[in-house]
Amino acid sequence: MERSIITNYLNQNKERMLNELLDLLKIPSVSADSKFKADVIKTAEAVKQRLIEAGADKVELSETKGNPVVYGEKIIDPKKPTVIVYGHYDVQPADPINLWNSPPFEPVIKKTDIHPEGAIFARGACDDKGQMYMHVKAFELMMKTNTLPCNVKFMIEGEEEVGSSNLGPWIIENKNRLKGDVILISDTSIIANDTPSIDVGLRGLAYMEVEVTGPNRDLHSGVYGGAVANPINVLCKMIADCHDENKHITIPGFYDDVLELTKEERAEMAKAPFDLEEYKKDLDIAEEQGEKGYNSMERTGIRPTLDVNGIWGGYTGEGAKTVLPSKAFAKISMRLVPNQNSHKISELFQKHFEKTAPKSVKVKVTAHHGGEPVVVSTNSAGYNAASRAMEETYGKKPVPTRGGGSIPIVALFKKELGLDSILFGFGLDSDALHSPNEHYGLFNYYKGIETIPLFYKYFSESKK
Ligand code: BES
Ligand code: MN
Ligand code: MN
Numbered sequence: 313m314e315r316s317i318i319t320n321y322l323n324q325n326k327e328r329m330l331n332e333l334l335d336l337l338k339i340p341s342v343s344a345d346s347k348f349k350a351d352v353i354k355t356a357e358a359v360k361q362r363l364i365e366a367g368a369d370k371v372e373l374s375e376t377k378g379n380p381v382v383y384g385e386k387i388i389d390p391k392k393p394t395v396i397v398y399g400h401y402d403v404q405p406a407d408p409i410n411l412w413n414s415p416p417f418e419p420v421i422k423k424t425d426i427h428p429e430g431a432i433f434a435r436g437a438c439d440d441k442g443q444m445y446m447h448v449k450a451f452e453l454m455m456k457t458n459t460l461p462c463n464v465k466f467m468i469e470g471e472e473e474v475g476s477s478n479l480g481p482w483i484i485e486n487k488n489r490l491k492g493d494v495i496l497i498s499d500t501s502i503i504a505n506d507t508p509s510i511d512v513g514l515r516g517l518a519y520m521e522v523e524v525t526g527p528n529r530d531l532h533s534g535v536y537g538g539a540v541a542n543p544i545n546v547l548c549k550m551i552a553d554c555h556d557e558n559k560h561i562t563i564p565g566f567y568d569d570v571l572e573l574t575k576e577e578r579a580e581m582a583k584a585p586f587d588l589e590e591y592k593k594d595l596d597i598a599e600e601q602g603e604k605g606y607n608s609m610e611r612t613g614i615r616p617t618l619d620v621n622g623i624w625g626g627y628t629g630e631g632a633k634t635v636l637p638s639k640a641f642a643k644i645s646m647r648l649v650p651n652q653n654s655h656k657i658s659e660l661f662q663k664h665f666e667k668t669a670p671k672s673v674k675v676k677v678t679a680h681h682g683g684e685p686v687v688v689s690t691n692s693a694g695y696n697a698a699s700r701a702m703e704e705t706y707g708k709k710p711v712p713t714r715g716g717g718s719i720p721i722v723a724l725f726k727k728e729l730g731l732d733s734i735l736f737g738f739g740l741d742s743d744a745l746h747s748p749n750e751h752y753g754l755f756n757y758y759k760g761i762e763t764i765p766l767f768y769k770y771f772s773e774s775k776k
Contacts, residue, residue, distance in 0.1 A: 315704070318765055321453050322758060329449045329761065330432075330754070332362065336401075336441050337419040337434040343379060343402035343474045352470055355401045356380050359468055362448050367455035368466060374486070378478035379470030385489075386455070387463045393775040394463040394492035395768060396731070397451075398721070399444030399499060400472035403436035404746045411748035426505070426742060427753040437752035438739040443498035444468060446738065446757060450764035459765065461772035465492060469721075472499075475519075475681025476721040483721075483728050494694040494771065495725050498760060500715045500737030505755055507585055508706040510698055511715035511735035513613065514722060516648035516685035518657040519621075522547065522665060523676040524640045533636040541672030543640035544625045550668060551642065554618050558604035561618050561646075563664045569651045573614055581609060584711045594742060613714030617647045643680075647716065654682030683720025686733070693774040694734040701766035705759060736767065 322329075341355035342348040356373050359382045363371045368384035379402065387394075406416035414420045419434035432442065447466070454460035467490070469479050483490060500511040526543040527536070556562050573581070586609050592600060602611035611617070625640035627633040646657055662677040669675040689695060690712050702710040715735065722733045738760040744750045 317457050317459060318453065318762055321457050322762055325449075325453075326758065330757070332449075333442060333445050333757065334419045334432065334434075336362075336445060337432065337436055338417055340406070340417045341402050341436070341441075341470065342405050343471050344405050352379050352402060356382050356468075356470055359401050359444075359448070360384070362445075363451075363466060366448055366452035368451070368464075374482065376471075376478040376482045378474075381470070381479065381482055382468040383466065383486075383489075385463070385465040386451070386460065388460060389463070392462045393494075393772055394465060395771065396465045396467060396490060396492040396495045397447045398495050398497045398725070398733070399447060399468050400440045400470065401444065401468050402470045402473050403439070403441065404473050406435045406748075408748060413749055416748075416750075421754070422751075424751070426740065427751070427755065429753065429755050431743075431751040431753045432757070433749055433751045435750055437750050438743040438756075439745040439750065440472065440499045442752040442757055443737065443739060443760065446498060446760035447496070447764060449761045450768075453761065454765050454768065459769075461768050462775075463492075464768075465490065472719065472721070475683065477681055479721050480724050480728075483724060487729065490729055492729075492731060493775065495722075495729075495731050495733040496694075496736055496764075496767065497719065497722070497733055498736050498738055498764075499719055500717065500735045501739045501741050501743070502737060503585060503711065503713065504740065505753065505759075506706075506708075508702045508708055508710035509584065509713040510695065510702070510710045511737060512688040512690055512695075512712040513650070513714040514686040514735070515616070515716055515718050516652060516654050516723070517681075517683045517718040517720065518646045518648060518654040518661065519680040519682060520644045520646075520658060520661055521678050521680060522642045522644060523678075524550075524669070525638060525674045525676075526640075526672065527636070527638055530638050531636040533634045537636050540636060541670065542636050543673050544637060546670060546673050547623070547625075547640040547642055550665065551620055551623075551644070553668065559602055560604070561616065563618075563660050565660050566616070566657065569653065569656070570616060571650045573610075578610065580712075581613065581714065582607075584609065584713050609714075612716035614649055616649050616652060618644065619647075620644055647718070648685050650685045650687050652685060654684055658682060681720065683718045684723035686719075686722045686726070688732060688735060692732055693771060694732055697767050697770035697774060698734045698736050700770045701763050704766055705763045734767075736764070738763070 371384035373380035626637035
C-alpha cells in the first residue's frame with residue numbers, strides 16, 4: 313500500500329471525519345449515571361450507523377446485562393488473519409462541570425501550547441470516542457481505497473468506565489465469532505507528539521468502599537466530643553496508616569505477589585524520556601512524592617498504589633456546624649501490577665481494615681469493580697507491526713512504556729480468547745482524561761487514522 317493512498321484519502325475527507333467525531337461527542341454517553349441511559353444507547357446506535365456506512369457487515373447492537381456492545385465485521389477471506397478492534401463509546405461523568413471552560417458535550421476546537429494545530433475539547437474526546445473513532449475511519453479508508461489486507465472485527469463496548477463487568481460474560485458467550493489473531497486497542501497514550509511510544513503494560517485495579525460507624529446518631533460535638541470516637545477522625549487515621557514513612561503500603565501481604573523488575577529491565581525503562589521539571593510545572597506541584605527507591609515513571613508504571621478517590625461525612629455545607637457525625641465514608645482504590653490479583657488484594661484490604669479498626673467504631677468494607685494487570689510482549693507480530701507503523705508515520709521508533717491506567721477487560725482477552733492486545737494509543741497524558749477540559753489533538757486524531765492502516769499492512773504481511 314502506498315503511503316500516498318492513505319494521505320490522499322485522509323486529506324480529501326479530513327473535515328467530514330472531524331465533523332462526524334464532533335457529532336459523536338455531542339451525545340453524553342456517561343455510563344456511571346443511569347440518567348444518561350438513553351444517550352448511551354443513542355451513542356451505540358450512532359457508532360453502529362457509522363460502521364455500516366464505513367462498509368462493515370453484520371453490524372448490530374449486541375445485548376449484555378448492561379449497555380450493548382457494538383459489533384461489526386468485514387471478512388474478506390477466512391484464510392487471512394483477523395484483527396479485532398476493541399474500544400469504548402462510554403465516557404466518564406463530566407463533573408465538576410463548573411471547571412470546564414466550555415460545555416463538556418458541546419465540542420469546540422482550540423489551540424494550546426501542546427496542540428498548536430488545535431485540539432477538540434469535550435468529554436470523551438480522547439478517552440475513548442476520539443481514539444475509538446480513528447479505527448472506524450481507518451477502516452473506512454481501507455475499504456474505500458480497496459486496501460484492507462485482512463479481516464477485521466469491531467467490538468466497541470459501553471461500560472469500560474464502570475469496570476466492564478458485563479463484557480466478560482458477553483465474550484464467553486460470543487467466543488465463536490471472536491476468533492482472531494490479535495486485539496487492537498487505542499485507549500492509552502504516547503509520551504509526546506514527537507516521541508511515539510507503545511504501552512506494554514497496564515495496571516490492575518481493586519476498588520473498595522469503606523463505611524465507618526461511630527455512635528448511633530449525629531451528636532453535639534461539644535457535649536460528646538472527646539469521649540466518643542469520631543468516625544471521620546478514625547477513618548483518616550486508618551487511611552494515613554496504610555502508608556509508612558517510605559510510602560510503602562502497610563497492608564500485610566500486599567506486596568507478596570508483586571513481580572520485581574530486574575536491574576536491566578529498569579535500565580531499559582529509564583530510556584524513555586521523562587522531564588521531572590516539566591512534570592512538576594505542568595501540575596503546579598513543588599515536589600513529586602512516592603515509594604522510596606523508585607522514580608516517578610516506575611511509581612506509576614511498575615509499582616502498586618493505594619489512593620483515596622473520595623471521602624465524606626459530617627457537615628460540608630455553608631458555614632460551621634458543630635457535629636460529631638455518626639458515619640464516615642471513603643472510596644479507596646489500589647492500582648495493581650503483575651502478578652497481583654484484584655480479588656486477593658480486595659480481601660487483604662478488607663481483613664486489614666476490619667482488624668485495625670478500634671473497638672469504638674464498626675467498619676463495613678465492600679468491593680467495587682476490579683481488573684487484572686497486564687504485560688504485553690514486545691516480541692510478537694502485533695507489537696512489531698505497531699512499532700513499524702508508528703516508525704513510518706512519526707519518523708521515529710516508538711519506545712515501549714508502562715501505562716499506569718487500567719483497561720479491565722484486557723486480561724480477559726488473554727484468558728478467554730488466548731489473544732494478546734496491542735495498546736496502540738495516540739493520546740497524551742496531559743489531555744485531561746477524566747478531568748475537566750478533556751481534549752484530543754487534531755494532530756493525534758489524524759495521525760492515528762494515518763497509522764492504523766499501516767498496522768494492518770505489516771500485521772498481515774507478517775502472517776503470510
Ligand atoms: N483509557 C483509560 C485507561 C488508560 C488511560 C490507560 C491512559 C493508560 C493510559 C480507561 O478508560 C480508564 O480510565 N480506565 C479506568 C478503569 C476503571 C474505570 C475500571 C481507570 O484506569 O481508572
Ligand atoms: Mn478509556
Ligand atoms: Mn477512562
